[in-house]
Amino acid sequence: MINEAKKYQAFYTKSTLIVDYMVDKLLLKPADKIFEPCGGDGVFVEAILEENEFANIDICELNPDAVKILQGKFSTFQNVTIRECDTLLDNNLSFNSNFGGVYDKIIANPPYGAWQDVKKRAILKKMYSELYAKESYALFLFRCIELLKDGGILSFIIPDTFLNLHMHKAIRKHILTKTKIVELALFPSSFFPGVNFGYANLSIITLQKTSNPRECLSNSFNVLTSFTEVDQLASISKEELKVYLFSQKEIFSNPDHAFLISDNLSVADAINNAPLKIGDIANCVTGFYSGDDKTFLQVNSPDLKNGKNYNLVNTNKINRDYKKLSTILDGIEGDKHFLPIVKGGNTKYLKPEGWFMNWSKEAVSHYKKDKKARFQNPHYYFKFGVGVPMISSSSITASLIENKLFDQSIVGIFPKDENLTYYLLAFFNSPTCNKLIRTINPSANNPANYIKKIPFIAPTDEQKNLINLTVQNILESISTQGHYDEGIETILNKIIEQIYGF
Numbered sequence: 001m002i003n004e005a006k007k008y009q010a011f012y013t014k015s016t017l018i019v020d021y022m023v024d025k026l027l028l029k030p031a032d033k034i035f036e037p038c039g040g041d042g043v044f045v046e047a048i049l050e051e052n053e054f055a056n057i058d059i060c061e062l063n064p065d066a067v068k069i070l071q072g073k074f075s076t077f078q079n080v081t082i083r084e085c086d087t088l089l090d091n092n093l094s095f096n097s098n099f100g101g102v103y104d105k106i107i108a109n110p111p112y113g114a115w116q117d118v119k120k121r122a123i124l125k126k127m128y129s130e131l132y133a134k135e136s137y138a139l140f141l142f143r144c145i146e147l148l149k150d151g152g153i154l155s156f157i158i159p160d161t162f163l164n165l166h167m168h169k170a171i172r173k174h175i176l177t178k179t180k181i182v183e184l185a186l187f188p189s190s191f192f193p194g195v196n197f198g199y200a201n202l203s204i205i206t207l208q209k210t211s212n213p214r215e216c217l218s219n220s221f222n223v224l225t226s227f228t229e230v231d232q233l234a235s236i237s238k239e240e241l242k243v244y245l246f247s248q249k250e251i252f253s254n255p256d257h258a259f260l261i262s263d264n265l266s267v268a269d270a271i272n273n274a275p276l277k278i279g280d281i282a283n284c285v286t287g288f289y290s291g292d293d294k295t296f297l298q299v300n301s302p303d304l305k306n307g308k309n310y311n312l313v314n315t316n317k318i319n320r321d322y323k324k325l326s327t328i329l330d331g332i333e334g335d336k337h338f339l340p341i342v343k344g345g346n347t348k349y350l351k352p353e354g355w356f357m358n359w360s361k362e363a364v365s366h367y368k369k370d371k372k373a374r375f376q377n378p379h380y381y382f383k384f385g386v387g388v389p390m391i392s393s394s395s396i397t398a399s400l401i402e403n404k405l406f407d408q409s410i411v412g413i414f415p416k417d418e419n420l421t422y423y424l425l426a427f428f429n430s431p432t433c434n435k436l437i438r439t440i441n442p443s444a445n446n447p448a449n450y451i452k453k454i455p456f457i458a459p460t461d462e463q464k465n466l467i468n469l470t471v472q473n474i475l476e477s478i479s480t481q482g483h484y485d486e487g488i489e490t491i492l493n494k495i496i497e498q499i500y501g502f
Helices: 004-008 016-025 043-051 064-074 091-097 118-127 136-147 166-178 213-218 248-252 265-273 361-369 418-428 431-440 461-481 486-500
Strands: 033-036 056-061 080-084 103-108 148-159 179-188 201-209 220-225 242-247 282-286 297-299 338-342 355-358 384-389 399-402 410-415
Touching (some): 033 043, 043 056, 064 080, 103 136, 136 166, 166 179, 166 201, 166 213, 166 248, 213 248, 265 431, 399 418, 418 486, 431 486
Parallel strands (some): 033 056, 056 080, 103 148, 179 220
Antiparallel strands (some): 148 201, 179 201, 220 242, 282 410, 338 355
């Protein structure tokens, strides 16, 4: 049984300043027909009625308990209609959207990632075939844009993931070609105290429906960022905030129509115009998972971070000659069948050995058959390359994969020209790379598909030789002393900054 919170994913808007900002953006008029597609506890409707008690408002709400609250608040208002219905599936709304929309204004804080049963998900996939049907807020946004009259205005609170993620390419295209963006405010989810969204940042997007795609693309709009407190929504100060001006045509021409928001124009320019991407010069793949690490994975020390619940490996069972084995992907015979594996964690350049995977013939046979295991991209196991953790902290990091196994928390980057390995190792540890990946994908995730999009600029022979020598010195220092002189790394960062022209 799905609990109510997971089913509806309703996070109510408790901030008066956020509500006032959004209602103000609607530019309400006395004759407006207004829609609230997920009424919740009615805070938006209350704010609208305070401004115009005769406003013509339709409310839809799926949760029967919330419907009772809404009826209790608004049953005396003849101009407010409340229906218990599913905005995404309701036939009356479908009829209205087919006729060019019926509403002048729409306002909502729609559900984020609401759970759908299998039957409903199948219907949604059919109705919204181009959209990512598992993310409910994108479906609400699409549906409500269709319900707007031409010239009508919508204001929504939604996660900022629609700005960049692959799965939201279709909704970005719909926004850019069917609406004019009035304003986009990006702020931390901490503005909603006591609520865990599972999203680091939220946005308030205000749109105006426009039937002419050419008009849409010629529109320019402001993106407001760097909010430190919710009060800044009440009086927008360009001195306190970072304000970016974009044209929709500019956004539309970006790869996947992504919103590339950066302080440095040359960063977005490099992403859009570099003739080569990392995906052109290297294979970027995710690694191995046993399906049951507690059984198959062992550690060399009980003090290893996150390793206390794992068995200690018998050092006599560690195989150091596995690189010579032509049948390594079928497993190893005999007692010496534990191999080192590179796991996640934000360690630069070289990770110390700590984790060892059971690579016996029996274990490998199990990995290949077990549904929970991921014996994926095996042709890249035990190769020489660069490993980037899928999840990073404030900055992306990379370490060497020295012909070892690497697990699924790592994206393995294997240049087609192996001579570029040290250059890529330095690049993926640099602030330059961090600027690029965080513009492409502002979240802390570094999936292979986003890494492939990072622009690649080749160094000159002189630059590459200096980088190779410096990286070798760093690797040697880590191997012999356990650390390296960070001043040397500064040299690498400056060279890479020059190569990319930042």
